[in-house]
Amino acid sequence: xxxxxxxxxxxxxxxxxxxxxxxxxxxxxxxxxxxxxxxxxxxxxxxxxxxxxxxxxxxxxxxxxxxxxxxxxxxxxxxxxxxxxxxxxxxxxxxxxxxxxxxxxxx
Amino acid sequence: xxxxxxxxxxxxxxxxxxxxxxxxxxxxxxxxxxxxxxxxxxxxxxxxxxxxxxxxxxxxxxxxxxxxxxxxxxxxxxxxxxxxxxxxxxxxxxxxxxxxxxxxxxxxxxxxxxx
Numbered sequence: 001x002x003x004x005x006x007x008x009x010x011x012x013x014x015x016x017x018x019x020x021x022x023x024x025x026x027x028x029x030x031x032x033x034x035x036x037x038x039x040x041x042x043x044x045x046x047x048x049x050x051x052x053x054x055x056x057x058x059x060x061x062x063x064x065x066x067x068x069x070x071x072x073x074x075x076x077x078x079x080x081x082x083x084x085x086x087x088x089x090x091x092x093x094x095x096x097x098x099x100x101x102x103x104x105x106x107x
Numbered sequence: 108x109x110x111x112x113x114x115x116x117x118x119x120x121x122x123x124x125x126x127x128x129x130x131x132x133x134x135x136x137x138x139x140x141x142x143x144x145x146x147x148x149x150x151x152x153x154x155x156x157x158x159x160x161x162x163x164x165x166x167x168x169x170x171x172x173x174x175x176x177x178x179x180x181x182x183x184x185x186x187x188x189x190x191x192x193x194x195x196x197x198x199x200x201x202x203x204x205x206x207x208x209x210x211x212x213x214x215x216x217x218x219x220x221x222x
Binding site: 004034042043044045046049087093094095096097098099100 | 142
């Protein structure tokens with residue numbers, strides 16, 4: 001079983017729509033959780049950390065469910081610039097990346 | 108404020124050859140991690156260097172080795188290249204002592220093609 005698994009998508013949504021997707025992780029002792037964004041042929045960049053109580057950063061909302069070992073990311077009012085691959089990242093003794101969920105926002 | 112820099116940006120090698128990739132961390136960072144990203148996959152952790160020593164290692168064979176210098180810069184060496192080593196190699200820097208919640212700053216990567 002992979003350490004971090006994501007729905008690869010792609011999620012193809014119109015501008016202004018809400019899109020949400022999950023990520024599951026295998027190690028129940030994982031300590032920290034993040035979402036990174038990766039644009040095509042670019043390096044990953046930190047989007048946001050994920051806290052136990054859930055957290056928002058503008059149009060982005062992240063949730064953590066330790067009991068079921070998944071985290072989620074919700075994007076409200078999607079913009080064309082949100083088109084990217086979103087990488088779920090989990091820390092145990094190292095940062096483990098999922099394969100990414102591709103989101104395409106169309107005009 | 109200089110970010111993470113990697114060189115070269117692209118490299119083509121033949122099976123069996125050896126390659127060295129280089130990375131300079133973001134100013135103020137002292138920890139360097141290396142990742143391999145195959146097409147369509149997420150980055151896979153190779154190893155991490157701190158205080159010139161390998162601190163953690165992922166599931167990669169001994170053909171993959173590294174080094175960190177006193178100025179915190181780092182090298183990734185891959186011996187006996189295989190076709191499957193073709194990938195984007197990403198260097199990321201961070202601050203020690205807070206690895207579990209310290210965001211990684213990635214370089215643009217080195218795209219290695221093995222023919």
